[in-house]
Amino acid sequence: MRNGPDDEDLLAALRAALRARAEVPPEHVAAVKDVYAWHAIDVELAQLTFDSSREPDAVAATRSESASIRALTFTSTHLTIEVEVASDSLIGQVIPPQEGDLEVQARDGVTATVPVDGIGCFCVEPIPPGPFRLRYRNQLNTDVMTGWITL
């Protein structure tokens, strides 16, 4: 039996492997496992494709006006969800316009459901205090969810 340098290297590799795993908080591992629940629902993810606060031109343009409204656009394969952040509410539109329901989800579950009218418009009031995401559904089995939004 020998404790050669190879043994030391192997122990070091093992230590690194466990450390890499330990860096991920257990709650996060659990949350990612829970993501699979969406698989059964065939939800489609709409990703942030525009944020006015990151557009230099838009910032310059809105700064000269009295009120600057932040606009976000989320795009999925089948539809686009546009959201404007007003002082005390979120106003948005589903494009192409279609009726349905919009859920507001916080980390710990659904906090509100608001109707989306015939021209695709919706209003969420008040603005969710923490991180949230929006999920749009209609009777044609369209089911689209945005990524997490932190305003």
Next chain:
Amino acid sequence: MRDDPSVVELVTRAAGYDQDAWNELVERYVPLVWAICARYRLSSHDIEDVSQTVWLLLLEQLRKLRDPAALPGWLATTTRHECLRMLRASARYDLSDRYLDYIDDAALEEEVITAERNAALRAALDELPPRCKQLLMLLISEPPRSYAEISSVLQLRVGSIGPQRARCLDRLRRSRHLVTFIDGAGNGAPARIPEGEPHA
């Protein structure tokens, strides 16, 4: 014995409705996603958001992945993409110095190789007999423990720890999980784990 499905099998099963297969993919690769986000120095809160998005995207892609065996690479590039998106989209980050940290393809590939090797090492450790696993865990604990401490925890003579350690590491080295990583076994093994015995 723990079954050890290939990544292709896990992806195929998860593309159907198999929560266990998904959980196994998460256990294996969530550290890879996390490590890449950490290199972009995102806040831990933002890392969680990016990681969730990456796994949601994987969910969408499960049935469409052209090469399921390349899943780790897909996760790595998707994570990089989502990190850069987060950096651009969030006013909390000053982009000027962040782009210096851009992770190029070679560095990303290295992260993938490390993550694969780490996952194999963890799987190999899990399969060791309990006494061996316990001893190795004590030997690599941080902060390090003295042989005297280990001796009292394991009820093992101090003089036996060295030989036990060598025996357990040898078992670990011979684990089927590490076959592709051990020197000399398989050509062009991506990441080498040192061989126990010197060449005769």
